[in-house]
Amino acid sequence: MRYYQVGDPSDARLALHTDEGSYDLTAANASVESFGDLARAASIADREVDAIAAKLAESAPELASETIADTTRAPVHADEVWAAGVTYHISEQARQEESTMPDMYIDVYEGGRPEVFFKATPNRYVGPDEPVGIRSDSEWDVPEPELGVVLYQGDIVGFTVGNDMSSRSIEGENPLYLPQAKVYDRCCSIGPCVRSAASVDDPHDLEMWMTIRRDGETLYEESTDTGEMVRSVSELVDCYTKHNAVPELSVLLTGTALVPGDGFTLREGDRIDIGIEDIGQLTNTVTVV
The missing domain is CATH 3.90.850.10 (Fumarylacetoacetase-like, C-terminal domain)
Incomplete structure (x- = not known):
């Protein structure tokens, strides 16, 4: 699974890309705005990041490939x-x-x-x-x-x-x-x-x-x-x-x-x-x- 940070700073969103399509994970859960948020949730739940993302993707709207291509930013906000x-x-x-x-x-x-x-x-x-x-x-x-x-x-x-x-x-x-x-x-x-x-x-x-x-x-x-x-x-x-x-x-x-x-x-x-x-x-x- 690939994770992209999309949108401008005032509307940061985490996108998931799989072989089946691309999904707006932030739309599924507003507290997951970044890959760091996803990794934190996986750590708390003691699960892999992909398992958390797959669950969110079940209710996440699909994203057009153009949205990812046109608005991709640095994928992580690393300290x-x-x-x-x-x-x-x-x-x-x-x-x-x-x-x-x-x-x-x-x-x-x-x-x-x-x-x-x-x-x-x-x-x-x-x-x-x-x-x-x-x-x-x-x-x-x-x-x-x-x-x-x-x-x-x-x-x-x-x-x-x-x-x-x-x-x-x-x-x-x-x-x-x-x-x-x-x-x-x-x-x-x-x-x-x-x-x-x-x-x-x-x-x-x-x-x-x-x-x-x-x-x-x-x-x-x-x-x-x-x-x-x-x-x-x-x-x-x-x-x-x-x-x-x-x-x-x-x-x-x-x-x-x-x-x-x-x-x-x-x-x-x-x-x-x-x-x-x-x-x-x-x-x-x-x-x-």
Whole structure:
């Protein structure tokens, strides 16, 4: 099952999409306005989110597909977004190439403790079709397509698509500049939906792809598979939640294997399309912040 946040902020609604159709769950129960509300209800009832949603769908009106396509917003209002790095071999290579201290990334790639870092708060990330940002003081900027894990009270309840925007020039100058390279206005996007964890057979067996276009011309188009991860989803989640006061609803991005070459940097107006099999496609344009 897929869950979408639709409508404007004054009329937020949670939509469920299944093979049978799309349904307005908020119309069935006004207290369920978001995926967070649904996850909370499932936690209280000690049931899966899909079971609660299926019950609501019995009395929910159907939604036209155009309603979801035209009004989709960030699918969750996550209190925090975190991210993991150096989880794929190509990511480790890219970080070495950009860095003045490449041995640090080899140590993380081969080490027992993964790199997990804070990424964004709700006022720093955007949803589908909203502009993601590149810093005006950065010279080398890239998107990073990633599988996002949606957590409720630290437990995995779903998956989404994420874009972990990165200033490679700032981080490459010195690894201690990582927060500035990663955390800024519009530094992240998530969407277009949440795919329930129960409906994903194996998060390590999903095709992932990214296309970057400028003025209608395709500049980058590559794909990979989440099976190329050298860390498991459960391992990354455990590292994030252990010894950490995690919020009620959060998203953990799990790293990237799709990195444009050294000669590429994003420009204002570029279009980024990121897709993950069985979840969906996240589209954003680029703006300078």
